[in-house]
Structure formats: structure tokens, C-alpha cells
Amino acid sequence: MQTTQLTASDLSPLTPAYDSILALAPYQTGKPIEELTREYGVSDVVKLASNENPMGCSPRVTLAVTEQLGQLSRYPDGNGYYLKQALADFNDVNANQITLGNGSDDLLDILARSFVGADDAIVYSQYAFVVYPMLAKMQGATGIEVPAQRFGHNLKAMSQAVQDNPNTKIVFIANPNNPTGTQLEKKELRQFVAGVPSSVLVVLDEAYIEYSPESNNRALLDEFDNVIIVRTFSKAYGLAGLRVGYALSSVAVADLLNRIRQPFNVSRVGLAAAAAALADQDFIEKTRLINDEQMRWLEKQFDALGLGFVKSHANFIMVEVQVEMEDITAASIHQALLEQGVIVRPLDAYGLPNWLRITVGLAEDNLRLIDTLRSILTED
Ligand SMILES: Cc1ncc(COP(=O)(O)O)c(C=O)c1O
CATH class of the missing domain: 3.90.1150.10 (Aspartate Aminotransferase, domain 1)
Known part of the structure; x- marks a missing residue:
């Protein structure tokens, strides 16, 4: 899609919520x-x-999707009960620590809307997932990009950035990172989280975790209430077209996110397909x-x-x-x-x-x- 820069006069007399929205470039999809x-x-x-x-995806998904076809006039279960139960067992968490999303992009957006206001800052790495700076702009917040180290996250510099900007509300970390494919050492990441004030959310975006099981930092959830892990069914599970993701967090954070999300943000077909996909390890x-x-x-x-x-x-x-x-x-x-x-x-x-x-x-x-x-x- 060819796009040109949008200016305030294009919209006048309407005005966007924040000037930074004008600087947003539309997300470039493949x-x-x-x-x-x-x-x-x-x-x-x-x-x-x-x-x-x-x-593609597991053959079990085809069956699960087919079973839903006679039910398309019915709303999905807004609480995603069965998928949450399956995810709770799989990740050894309670179901009330889970938030479901219309893809993990939806969860990143819900997180920004829940925690970040115009006076706040979001910290992320250079060469990390392009949605993070976009979310800062959408919220009218300050986006702080920390220079990368050998194409990966420089956690020491990110820690310094959080210290230097007391208005930081979220740090986004993609592990493994898109687009560079780099991965963080578990020990180094734990040290980083331990050094971040408990008022700052550390969002671990594990969209590619199935390809790198050693990057699974689920254990940090038990130790730190300000850690959130975001995952997706779009990549290894092969369900990108259906849009299902999930976040694991403390009960209180999940409670908040579940108030902010759209009531039926995951479709009936998506819920059934994700549960079937998860069952086929x-x-x-x-x-x-x-x-x-x-x-x-x-x-x-x-x-x-x-x-x-x-x-x-x-x-x-x-x-x-x-x-x-x-x-x-x-x-x-x-x-x-x-x-x-x-x-x-x-x-x-x-x-x-x-x-x-x-x-x-x-x-x-x-x-x-x-x-x-x-x-x-x-x-x-
Ligand atoms: C690091 C990372 N996070 C999140 C996403 C969003 O994926 P989805 O919304 O399909 O779950 C992607 C997709 O490219 C990604 O690379």
C-alpha cells in the first residue's frame, strides 16, 4: 500500500487525540x-x-473448525473458558492469570491502552518489533528506543533508560526478537527484571518461543508481578489467519486487561482451533x-x-x-x-x-x- 504522510490540515477541523498519531506510518504487512x-x-x-x-497447522484444527461451522450465528464464549483451561494446564498457571487476544498484537495494544498515558514512556530496543514504537505514538506517549547491541537487546542500556525516565510504564522485550532473530540469556534477563522498579511492566513478547524453547521465561512470572508474557498461535501453531494470542500475568493485571479488551475479541472458530492446536504438541x-x-x-x-x-x-x-x-x-x-x-x-x-x-x-x-x-x- 502506497501511503503519504498525513498532516493536521488534511483532517482539519477534526483533530486526532494526540499529534503523534499523525506521525504513525501504517503497519507494513507481508x-x-x-x-x-x-x-x-x-x-x-x-x-x-x-x-x-x-x-500449515495441525490436522486436528480442521476437525475443530468444521465442528464450529453450524454454530456461526452464536457469539463465542467471551471468557474463552475451554481454551483458558487448556492454556492454564499447559503453562502451569491459573486460568485467572490469562488474557486472550485477537492475535498477540491485540494484547500489546490492550497493554498500552491499559497502562500508558500521554505523560508516560515506553522503552524498547532498536531493531525490535515495529509495533512497540507505534503503540507509543498511538497513546501520545514518549517512545524510547535503546540502541541495539549486535542486533539484539542491550539490557544494561535498557535498564539505564528506565532509570533515566521515571515516567516509563512498559518495557517491551521480544525474545527471540523479530526481525533479527536474536535471543537473550536467561540469567541476564532475570537480572534485568530484578533491577526494574516494580511499577514498570516488563512485557516479554515470546511470539517465536516454540522455535527456541530455551527462551521460555515462564518462571519469571512466579517471581515478579510486573512481568507479562505474550504468546501467539500465529507462528508455529500455524493459525495466523484466525488471530489468537494470549497473555500470562499476575491475577490483578489479567483482571485489568480483561476489563479493557473487547468482550468477544476471539472468535468462536479461533477459540476452538487454538485449543485443538495446543493439544497437538x-x-x-x-x-x-x-x-x-x-x-x-x-x-x-x-x-x-x-x-x-x-x-x-x-x-x-x-x-x-x-x-x-x-x-x-x-x-x-x-x-x-x-x-x-x-x-x-x-x-x-x-x-x-x-x-x-x-x-x-x-x-x-x-x-x-x-x-x-x-x-x-x-x-x-
Ligand atoms: C515479536 C512479535 N510479536 C507479536 C507479533 C504479532 O503476531 P500476532 O498478532 O499474529 O499474534 C508478531 C508478528 O509478526 C511478532 O513478530
């Missing part, structure tokens, strides 16, 4: 397959742009194994092509594709890939214009990507 087919007439499209599960295990194997293969191919990459702990990998001598840029490679039916994600919006983020696909998808990339790079 290009849908249908759009590429429409624009370039390519039919055999490989989408490696949105960190979706290339294996063999599918998750298989997903992780295939992802690991394909990630190693891609790393080898990038090495062979002489392209730099950042070691990733998730289901995507960030590759440096600027070839200055030959006037090849990430933007030109992105475009050439699109024209040949391969969708990857440019990272200009993250301040990484020389890099592309590539979701790990199935073997045949990855082979197609590498063959296409090689032909672009070696073209006269």
Missing part, C-alpha cells in the same frame, strides 16, 4: 500472495515474508525439527553466496544483501524476487535498509528462494 498474482501475473508464488508456518515438535534443519541449510547457502546473516533462533533469518560494488541493493533484490514470485520482507521500516528478512519455508520453497537469489546476484 505482501499477500493474491496481490502478487494480481500485480505481476505470477501464479506459482512462494511467500517467505510473514513468519507463517509453511507446514507432536505437530509443534515436527515444526521445530523441520525449521532447524532448513535453517541450517539456508545458512550454508547464504555462506556459499557470500551473504552475511544474523544467527537466528526463530523461523526467519535476516540476510545482508547490499552488494555495493555491483550496485545491487536490498530494495532491488526484493523487487527482483517479487517479479519472480518470491515474497520476502524488506526491513526499511526497521532502519535496516540493506537487509531482508526471510521466513524459513519448506525445502522446495527454500530451494526456489536460493536459486532465484543466485540468478539475481550473478546476472550481468
